[in-house]
Amino acid sequence: MKTIVLGAGVTGITTAWFLRQAGHDVTVIERQPAAGLETSFANGGQISVSHAEPWANPGAPLKVLKWLAKEDAPLLFRLRADWRQWRWGMSFLRECTPGRTRHNIRQIVNLGLYSRATLQQLRRDLGLDYDQLTRGILHFYTSAAEFDAAQEPARVMREHGCELDMKTPDECVAIEPALAQCRAQIVGGSMTPSDESGDAHRFTQALAAACVAAGVEFRYDTRIVGLQSEGDRLAAVQVADARGIVSTLAADRYVLCLGSFSAAFARELGIELNIYPAKGYSVTLPVQDPAKAYSVSLTDDEYKLVFSRLGDRLRIAGTAELNGYDTALNLARCEAIVRRVRALFPEMSDGRDAQYWTGLRPATPSNVPYIGRSKIHNLYLNTGHGTLGWTHSAGSGKAIAEIVSGRLPELDFAFTGLAREDRRSAGALRTA
Template sequence: MKTVVLGAGIAGVSTAWFLLQAGHEVTVIDRAESSAMETSFANAGQLSYGYTTPWAAPGIPTKAAKWLFKEHSPLILRPDGSLYQLQWLLKMLKNCNEASYHINKERMVRISEYSREMFRRFEAETGLNFEGRNKGTLQIFRTEKEVQAAEKDIEVLAAYGVPYSRLKAEECLQFEPALHHAVNKIAGALHLPNDATGDCHLFTQRLQKMCEEKGAVFAFNRNIERIETAGKRVTAVYAGGERFEAEHFVCALGSFSRQAMAQLGLDLPVYPVKGYSLTLPVVNSDEAPVSTILDETYKVAITRFDNRIRVGGMAELSGYGLALPQERYETLSLVVNDLYPNGGDLSQAKFWSGLRPMTPDSTPIIGATRFDNLFLNTGHGTLGWTMSLGSAKITADLICGVQPEVRYDDLALTRYAA
């Protein structure tokens, strides 16, 4: 059985892996020169199975209005000149209510928790090194208001049996000793012991090699030019002047999934939400993070790799540009310097931006389309790394006609039909 996967980011390569495990012949097509060169290249590094929360939530419109005028805002909105941006924002606003929030949160936690189990199995089977750490996430709150607001998330964690601990400021030091500089700035915290960290780019590159060893073909430096159909089936993809035939096709093109699928008349509500990161070398291990710290005030995560610190965050709705404004650098450097002033060398920091594929309800689009042999695995927003293996396994199972291990019927594109 031949399958073509469009996209060689974490979603595409992990889907290829599970298809190979099921005996498929797999070809992966991407416009970059290698895997994980775009959104998967320098994300925050969090495997945030427990910290899985929709951006569309009650109170967000009010918060967003205030954030827009804040100096170090976690949200930046710049008109991109398209009607679609406004339409997408309106759809997101419609999800900013209690009922939608709980539905979307449940979906996201379901996928994330399944992905956690997939990572556990994968690491046990392969022993792949991707600078991973299984030491949990520490979400810190700088105000009592943030502490109280976290209660809604805690209810869902409890409902799903996700372990967590509420902490006072001083108790944070048992997990992150180097936060001793900032204890007086913390009102409280939430520790999620089952969360993990890792270098998504490193993981994807090494997984690519494992896929190639199983016979997968990676066709890089190829832009997708046309998708050929016959009736209710996709018959071929034209990319880089070459025609790729297969029995099944998977779209895992992240923020560019919408454009690719539009030629087939499929309306994917995916918008590029830009994020930024800094990567700096560790200069004092004792003063650096142990795992991942999420600063709720700035929506910035600080993650420890072996000899590097990754600082990532912010959500900018401004289209497809990848410019690196100085103001975003200053926000990231402010947070890491405030919490870990002696851990890394900011003078050697590498500044990066990438586009996360976000849906209005924050839940990825996974599953079948109106074409019998075309499947989607896209729209993961800020949680593509976290949800990667779970989403990929669901996608591969559906292609193979195997009943997925978790509920999936509410993840497909059809949920937007109404």
């Protein structure tokens, strides 16, 4: 069966790998000259099952209002004359109820656990090296109110299998001695020892190379310029190469992995995906003094920043700005990250040689991605992963490959487009 994967970010590449392993003849279309050069390029680097509390939660509406006028706010809505942004915002508010939050945490935890185990198996099978560290993720809190608010989501995560233990400030410092630099600010923390970190860009390129060796064809520097549909099927995609030469590519199946651009593509086929770009930022700093730098991956929950050690580099990433498809660097937000780093770790870095990056993360209001069938008979979805694309990529790639192949994944997840009886069948598979 010939299958075309649209997009070569980390989700598209894992999808291509597992489709090829399932026996598909796979072609990947990507507008960039190589894999993993957009949202997957310089993200936070965490494989974080413990990041299962969605942005949309009962405490979010008041925070968003408080942050509206702050240029360096963790979550910044730049209100635009864009009805899709407003629709996304209204849907976000509907997801902020306690019941919806619990439901979404369950989906995110289940997918995260499955994906982390899939990634670990993939790493063992292929011998992948991407600056990975398997020392867990430590969330630390500098606000007593935020620490108190974290107790209930943590309980729900544990209920669904996420290993997450609350820690005292001194226990946080014992886990990561670099936190001694800000011990007076820490009120508590939580530790997920099974979580990991690593360079998503290096992983994506390494797996893309493995895909090539396995027989996957890549069409880089190739833009999608048109669609040909026949009834309820996608018949072909028209593409233009780097020279502008237009050709037509046809397949039996298509999988949509275009990140924030998935919604526009799907709209051409009459499918409305509630995905809006959440512009994220990262700063990469050199390790100046290894004795003062962290080696356990960290999360600063109050400022929504994540910290990963990537060999001799420090990656700090976070914040979300809803401002359409603008990809210009906002230096105020980048510099705010550096200020926070220096406030927490004054002996670790002076901020010199900082590399700034921004990328568009494909966010759904619930933080739950679209994985499954679309209403177009031969078009499948693996998109909308928001801030957790790296965390969920291996699991969602394996799951969608199963669905495209006509099988049900052994994963308890609200897959898009599966009938209720299909989901019951999947449940029977899991308990057999």
